Amino acid sequence: MNVAYPPRNFETDLAAIEGFADLLKTGFQNPEGIRGTVKLHVPEMPEHGFIARYDEELHIERNDLDRETDTFVSIPIDTIKRIFWEFEYLDFRDPSIIGTIEFSGNLGYANHLAKACLRPSNFTLERFKSVGQLHKAKGYRELTKVEYLHQPTQRQILEIISESRPVVITGLEPSPPCKDWTIDKLAEKYGDAIVRVRSATQKQNMREFVQELKEFMANPYDDIVEGFVKPYTEGASLPEEMWPDFGPLFFDREDFIPPQLWLGAVPTHIPTSSLHRDPRCGFLLQVIGCKRLDLYSADQEDLIYPHKAYNNYQPCWFRPEDPDYSVYPKAEKAKCLQVTLKPGEMIVQPAGWFHQVYALDSPNMSVSYFWRY
Numbered sequence: 001m002n003v004a005y006p007p008r009n010f011e012t013d014l015a016a017i018e019g020f021a022d023l024l025k026t027g028f029q030n031p032e033g034i035r036g037t038v039k040l041h042v043p044e045m046p047e048h049g050f051i052a053r054y055d056e057e058l059h060i061e062r063n064d065l066d067r068e069t070d071t072f073v074s075i076p077i078d079t080i081k082r083i084f085w086e087f088e089y090l091d092f093r094d095p096s097i098i099g100t101i102e103f104s105g106n107l108g109y110a111n112h113l114a115k116a117c118l119r120p121s122n123f124t125l126e127r128f129k130s131v132g133q134l135h136k137a138k139g140y141r142e143l144t145k146v147e148y149l150h151q152p153t154q155r156q157i158l159e160i161i162s163e164s165r166p167v168v169i170t171g172l173e174p175s176p177p178c179k180d181w182t183i184d185k186l187a188e189k190y191g192d193a194i195v196r197v198r199s200a201t202q203k204q205n206m207r208e209f210v211q212e213l214k215e216f217m218a219n220p221y222d223d224i225v226e227g228f229v230k231p232y233t234e235g236a237s238l239p240e241e242m243w244p245d246f247g248p249l250f251f252d253r254e255d256f257i258p259p260q261l262w263l264g265a266v267p268t269h270i271p272t273s274s275l276h277r278d279p280r281c282g283f284l285l286q287v288i289g290c291k292r293l294d295l296y297s298a299d300q301e302d303l304i305y306p307h308k309a310y311n312n313y314q315p316c317w318f319r320p321e322d323p324d325y326s327v328y329p330k331a332e333k334a335k336c337l338q339v340t341l342k343p344g345e346m347i348v349q350p351a352g353w354f355h356q357v358y359a360l361d362s363p364n365m366s367v368s369y370f371w372r373y
């Protein structure tokens, strides 16, 4: 049972749409006062769609549905119900979700709205609370360096996790053999593997993705919206055929949630993952290029403005890469712990640490694993 928002059983499709609108409204935040409109179109019941208008709050409007909006989102009734029932663990990158939704117009607004319909589970709420207390007791806010460990044992890893200390692991070679990968080698070995599903009509395999990546690197652009247009796989599922080359270490495969792929090119001043935290311990293996992680201890939660609507990924409104202290004044006091990850290194990042990630060079590739427990 979720304390933040109870799931409901809908008697009718119309009730499901109303429940969904309520979910959006109660999860919506807009600290920067962005103004915009998104039309939510339900193909099976077009007359029961609605327009979500951003103000300080979210307004659900049902009159004049034909008017022009900044963003258009078409979402089938079954997907609406699924979102409602699964908000505790829903991942919009799941092809069976994203593959049913059509977008056009301002995709940033759709992204903003998508985040409003998530809710944390009790597990996540409890985890963040206990980690916050632990970080405070340990004084992790004052840490200035991330520890390095060469070829640690499983026992040492368990100790790191229980103490919630981030640690970089070295000496992983030759297994997995991640020092000599290139994007050409990936395209050659895994050309047909699906690496990104963006909508019902857009899917990319490795060969196509690498081609897009090369075109981007030849002519990079800065206009990038999280989740949609950057040539970056953003934690898409690692195709199964790639698992043997980038398999998890230290524990059995069953101890991890299926791995995620972070492959692509992102300009160095734009974070590849914006400031957020995860409720499970993450293992991030760096394969191509370097990544920098900016970490904030969990006891600094109040200083960096985390979203109230989230599930297995809690984003922050405050953006360290473009700080606006007039909107987020407490963030001036936040202390950041930086570390750079080189190919062949892996960071163990215990649950609850806020982090922002930058690709220091392109192309760039990492594989991440979340420990289940």
Ligand SMILES: [Fe+2]
Pocket (backbone or CB within 6 Å): 273, 276, 277, 278, 282, 355
């Ligand atoms: Fe993360």
